[in-house]
């Protein structure tokens with residue numbers, strides 16, 4: 001069954017413009033959903049000649065498989081990103097308590113998470129990892145690189161230039177601060193509660 005656009009465009013946010021979100025949501029996120037469908041459709045009809053010529057340097061099959069995970073993770077990470085924005089950035093709830101337990105203080109966590117946003121080329125991600133039942137900050141240089149199998153994303157900070165260039169120019173740090181101030185902690189905690197169950 002085809003994938004559909006599940007998120008909604010948050011529109012104008014505090015410091016992040018409607019123009020940025022229109023492009024980010026309407027063209028890029030939606031584009032990942034469409035491309036995921038296109039790639040899956042092509043994979044479902046792949047011909048045996050293309051399977052026979054599968055090759056790690058270049059081949060039709062390699063291109064499709066590479067695109068499959070890039071588009072899938074592009075869709076999944078953006079769905080979390082758009083879902084958790086639109087709030088007032090005031091941390092609270094069970095996830096806040098667990099973050100403080102893991103990183104000693106909110107300020108310490110925030111400094112580390114924001115540094116990951118500066119160090120990543122694609123995403124900084126707060127995730128719950130069932131393999132050790134702990135929270136982790138993971139970072140990805142591309143959507144199909146840097147993920148940890150099984151980890152469930154809770155806060156996904158997109159640091160590709162398209163997320164901030166229009167509003168902040170090259171000042172990624174100011175964008176990350178704005179992102180933190182727009183987080184909707186009710187929604188983040190709802191995600192966390194679902195995982196806990």
Ligand SMILES: [Fe+2]
Nearest residue numbers: 028158160163
């Ligand atoms: Fe993005």
